[in-house]
Amino acid sequence: MPQEMTLTFRCPKELDGLLPLPMLAASGLPGWVKEMPAQAFNAVLSRDHDTVKRCPPFIDAMTSGFLIPLICDVKFENGEFTWDYDLPPGGESGFVRSPIGFHDASQVTGTPLFDADRYLIKFHNLWTIEAPDGYSLLFTHPVNRFDLPFTTLTGLVDCDRYHDAWIHFPARWHDASFNGVLPKGTPVAQCFPVKRENWSARTAAFNEEETQRAHDLTNAIFRDKSVYRRQFRA
Structure with missing residues (x-):
């Protein structure tokens, strides 16, 4: 059996019991994976064929690591974000009190993400994360979650050293036609522990x-x- 490793998630004491908890990704599969058939008719082969539900690499990627949840309901309607969430004052740690922030488009000048008329959003995460010695964390969009109206950017953080401040998650809101609510607890990022080693x-x-x-x-x-x-x- 592989050795069990631990990531430590901490939040300000004022928020203890108020925030949705980070979770093992294996516990956060979306409903469509659970409801989809294991086989479907393949018109090319004229017979039933396995779907991705029976593809171990597809499922294993979705169920590995940890999911970081959205801290409250966020409504997106007619291009505008709103929320109704009253957190206690920031106290000594001075945490942010909104679920999202924004990045000016200038920060991605020269990348395929640049759009002069569009901000990047930033999902606020109010958990600090400490990894075991020698491990970094790869943060990325929740794997295979093409149903979400945003795409979280990918980053690698040395969380064995950097663990006393928050890591927030920039994302591109790609579905301008979306009107509705992202529920509290929606995964906004998935993280994978990565051991730092030299490879060739x-x-x-x-x-x-x-x-x-x-x-x-x-x-x-x-x-x-x-x-x-x-x-x-x-």
Whole structure:
């Protein structure tokens, strides 16, 4: 069994019991994954075929790491964000009291994200996060959550060293036609612990034994789509 590691999430004492809790991503699968069929009719093959619900890499990516939740309901209507959330005063730590902030477009000048008439939003996170020694955290958009009307930017933070201040999450609101409410607890970021190590890349052509192994495994997968899940999934 792999060693169990711990991320420590802390919040100001004034907010203890008021904030939605970060959660293991395995506990935060969206309803559409649970409700979708395991197989669907494939018109090209004229038979039922497995959906991504039976694809271990797709599901394992969604259920790995931790999800950071939106701190309250946020309404988006006609291009305007509103919320009704009364947090206590910031106290000694001086935490922000709104669920979102904004980045001026100038901060992404020269990137594909730049739009002179559009701000980037920033989801406020009121949990500090401490990782074990030697580990960083990769923060990114919740994996495979194409249903969300925003896309969170990706960043890597050395949270074994930087853990006494908050990490907020810039995002691009890409669905201008969305009108509705993002509920409290909606995942706004997913984080993965990453051990800091030095890596190099090596390339090589198959030798005879490796060629045979690739041939055998490819044929086995063709005959039985569950080979990876049964024999290789950790």
